[in-house]
Amino acid sequence: MKSEKNKLPTLTTSLSPSLLHLYDVNSSIVVIIDILRATSTITTALYNGAKSIIPVDSVAECIKLGKQMDVITAGERDGKIAEGLKYGNTPLQYTPEFIKGKTLVLTTTNGTRLLHMALAEGALGIITGSFCNLSAVCDYLIAQNKNVILACAAWKDRVNIEDTLFAGAVISRIKNNFQQNCDSTQIAEILYHQAKNDLFGFMKDYKASHYQRLMGYGLEEDIRFCLTIDNANLLVLYEAGRLIVG
């Protein structure tokens, strides 16, 4: 029994980009998690017909690509539309009417930076994860049968509740297909089980810092959308510099 279990791939959780280097990135599929709101926006834009999404690190790079190519440029810094860009990081903005057939160049505070870290460390594969496509993420990870790192984007490297909750949701669904020896994975799953009946209420009750920040901007609808399971359920793969439907 034990030796059977040892043949399974590993499942680990990095609660902050500052911890990613502790894990075996180059032998793992890395799931980039930035629930509020980068990875939820990415999923939604692709679900609503975007051709692809180019994630970039800086606002300057975003503006530069916008001048060179026929794309929509968007991004935020500290939760607000970045100066010099027209569109932000709200998933609700990326309706089929707006985004269908178009390419989006996106820069965000935490999620796109983490993606480039995973890339630089030689990840075996990179996908993005959000509650919006929870089932697609889980189905893919089980089918791949490779080591997995659930990588939370956090907030300026500080661990956050919502990314940890999503990691926990994935763990609760796929754990039997993996071997685990990772306390962060256990903590994330415990947290998720406590929250799962009302994710929004949990974020509110425990004064999640990002909940408070976005509520302060009047973005309750965004939060509720980003905490809804499978409302844009497709797989998002990173390939040759672009996020595409997998």
Place this chain on the structure above:
Amino acid sequence: MKSEKNKLPTLTTSLSPSLLHLYDVNSSIVVIIDILRATSTITTALYNGAKSIIPVDSVAECIKLGKQMDVITAGERDGKIAEGLKYGNTPLQYTPEFIKGKTLVLTTTNGTRLLHMALAEGALGIITGSFCNLSAVCDYLIAQNKNVILACAAWKDRVNIEDTLFAGAVISRIKNNFQQNCDSTQIAEILYHQAKNDLFGFMKDYKASHYQRLMGYGLEEDIRFCLTIDNANLLVLYEAGRLIVG
């Protein structure tokens, strides 16, 4: 009400030494937390009459001081007595008969390293925390009325369950005296409330990595001791290179 609340000092939690730099170390009292087993051993040795404890980073430094001074040298690497040292990191070893009136030079994998990090970053004050002296820690932090960072030593920078649980125990007792805007603090408290009725059972049920490691060495009694509240209840202060009774 809000402005009153804003006058309170802040309470934050660093779940790993890799995250400590994110917090305002130089305006805070830092609580070093290494439940299995450094800070539990430190508390117990002082409670049983050790004159002081000199925490050092390396085994070599430990051996060197042992040759220069009349001290007991002890330390572990990866949970076992380090080569060249005679004593280890089990709190049960430091009985009054053995340790009374003596000075202990101690080096451990995670806890002593974190202490020196906090020192290097200019902490306002440093104390050590363990379940063994939970009440003394909480009373002190409330009385000081200064910003607090609960700093988990983790395991080679990977977040662990037992240090997070202790942070949660402190938070549950002192939170009304502090302002909070830290998701790690919330997560730690949620975890603690889930575990508090049976800390040992919780560690076992959730396969805490350090629980498994120490059980593999036959150290169940150590684990049980380190999870017992207030069995060596005194304050441990770091002052001028030494840990002493506060």
